[in-house]
Amino acid sequence: MTQELTIVIPAKNEVVMLPKLLASLCLQDYVDGAGIGMSGVRVLVADAGSTDGTVEVALTFRDRLALEVVPGGLPSVGRNAGARLSTTRYVLFLDADVELTEPTLLRRALWTMRRRDLHLVTTNIACRHGGFFDDMLYAGNNLMQYIGSYLKPFATGMFMLFEREVFWELGGFNERALFAEDYLLSKGVATKRFRVVKGKVFTTNRRFKKLGHCKMVFMFFQTMLHSWDDEYFLRDRGYWVEGS
Numbered sequence: 740m741t742q743e744l745t746i747v748i749p750a751k752n753e754v755v756m757l758p759k760l761l762a763s764l765c766l767q768d769y770v771d772g773a774g775i776g777m778s779g780v781r782v783l784v785a786d787a788g789s790t791d792g793t794v795e796v797a798l799t800f801r802d803r804l805a806l807e808v809v810p811g812g813l814p815s816v817g818r819n820a821g822a823r824l825s826t827t828r829y830v831l832f833l834d835a836d837v838e839l840t841e842p843t844l845l846r847r848a849l850w851t852m853r854r855r856d857l858h859l860v861t862t863n864i865a866c867r868h869g870g871f872f873d874d875m876l877y878a879g880n881n882l883m884q885y886i887g888s889y890l891k892p893f894a895t896g897m898f899m900l901f902e903r904e905v906f907w908e909l910g911g912f913n914e915r916a917l918f919a920e921d922y923l924l925s926k927g928v929a930t931k932r933f934r935v936v937k938g939k940v941f942t943t944n945r946r947f948k949k950l951g952h953c954k955m956v957f958m959f960f961q962t963m964l965h966s967w968d969d970e971y972f973l974r975d976r977g978y979w980v981e982g983s
Contacts, residue, residue: 743771744780744849745825745903749817749896750835751787754796756943761800763839769846782806783824784835785817814896815912815920822911825903832899837940838867844938848900851936858905858932859925861894863939873944884935887925892933896921898940905932916972923972 746764750757761782770776782804784797788811800806809824811817818832829852831845839845848860863881866873880895887893899921909927912920925933 742775743828744831745827746780746782746831747818747821748833748835749785749811749814750793752789752791752793753835754791754793756836757793758796759838760835765803766842767839767845768842778803779805783821784808785811785821787811787817815914815916819911822906828903830901830903830906832896834897837897837942839940841938848936851934852900857934858902859892859894859928860900860934860936862898862936864897865939865941866944867941869944888933888935892925892928892930893922894925897942919972923969
């Protein structure tokens with residue numbers, strides 16, 4: 740039996756956060772049908788020209804994960820680059836600044852994918868060391884994901900477990916999109932093939948610190964209002980602030 744999972748992580752200057760994610764992956768209790776645990780799961784870090792030692796620190800995990808560093812770019816470019824190298828049935832896309840603190844999360848997500856014959860699974864997002872407004876914004880994100888499981892799928896690049904063939908049938912991540920490329924892709928998934936698995940991943944509030952809570956809320960509602968206008972997402976909205 741062949742391996743079923745590849746993990747793709749786009750990264751740029753993530754020397755602080757990436758080791759936390761990789762360490763949390765090492766603690767997952769997932770074992771595939773061939774009896775291969777996390778040490779045999781291919782992890783592709785798509786690096787976008789980091790200058791802070793991200794590549795070097797990632798490579799220190801090669802004794803615990805089947806880790807490779809590949810050329811990346813903006814998140815959509817890096818994710819697609821990793822997916823092109825994948826030959827497994829499933830591809831999990833993770834942002835470099837998340838942690839999978841629940842050791843059972845990956846196993847349960849894959850079990851749900853197989854059992855329900857799904858195309859996309861995501862989970863809840865929580866903010867470690869965040870304040871009240873950070874928690875409220877992520878709670879809003881989680882609510883929209885659940886609503887999306889009944890109306891129109893909505894998931895973020897923090898955790899997107901895809902069936903690889905469907906991922907490419909949908910065209911992969913739009914590399915021309917300057918923000919919300921994850922939403923653009925997830926909304927193309929059939930509602931009955933999308934689920935939010937119980938649990939959560941932790942992330943930071945650094946995006947809120949860079950752009951401000953009000954701007955993030957404004958951008959979120961603009962995304963909803965322009966959900967049928969893909970061209971809207973191809974124009975710069977100031978989302979990719981250097982260093983964020």
